[in-house]
Amino acid sequence: MLDINELKENYLMDESSMIHLLNLFLESTKTDFKLLKDAFEIKDETSIHKYAHKLKSGAAYFYLKEISLLFEKIQNQSKSKNFEIIASLIKECESQLEIIFKQINKYQN
């Protein structure tokens, strides 16, 4: 779960900076998650690792520990090309991202 007040406090952000940060998160996460799925479709383990790392790094800035851990697992599994496990991890990430995006949209409205 996102704790936007905690983020504001820790990064000393006012409302407009926080909205900007949330928009950055939405844009970059949607783009990178699509690229991760595209890389998975063609079984490109190097790109899977690259985008999982980028997504993990972005999620870490929002203290999203659960999904960060899932992206880290994808990174690790990409090294050993365990595509079946990666498929189920991507599904888990997708469900979690849906909840996070809803929360952000609700906050922004």
Add this chain to the structure above:
Amino acid sequence: MTLSDEKKIMLIDDHDISLFVTQHILKQLGFSSNSILLPSGFSALNYIKENVDNISNLPDYIFLDINMPIVDGWNFLKQFEKIKPTLSKKINIYILSGQESSPEFNEFKKNGTVEQFFTKPLKITDLQFLKAQN
């Protein structure tokens, strides 16, 4: 203008969120006017090479990500060590990475090339030392 404003800081990171948060925190600490944001080790090396003699353009501090395309953080540091003797001022380099610290860091630290390793996300308290130095 505060003394902190006169210090130039370079942020090298390919992640927009990391750049935005780090720059925002620096602004909150008073380092507002002189940030140089670069998306790769490659562009940072080019910037430094073009400004070896230009004290006012060279940064005082660099915050360096490790996992970047083309020239990653460790390769940046290897190249930086070659340019370092020709630079017209001392540049303090801090690693800011999503990874945990590593043996490479200890090597560069031993050589005096890097100062400290911070794990993302950066916290306000991580940067208090900048205040103390200024």
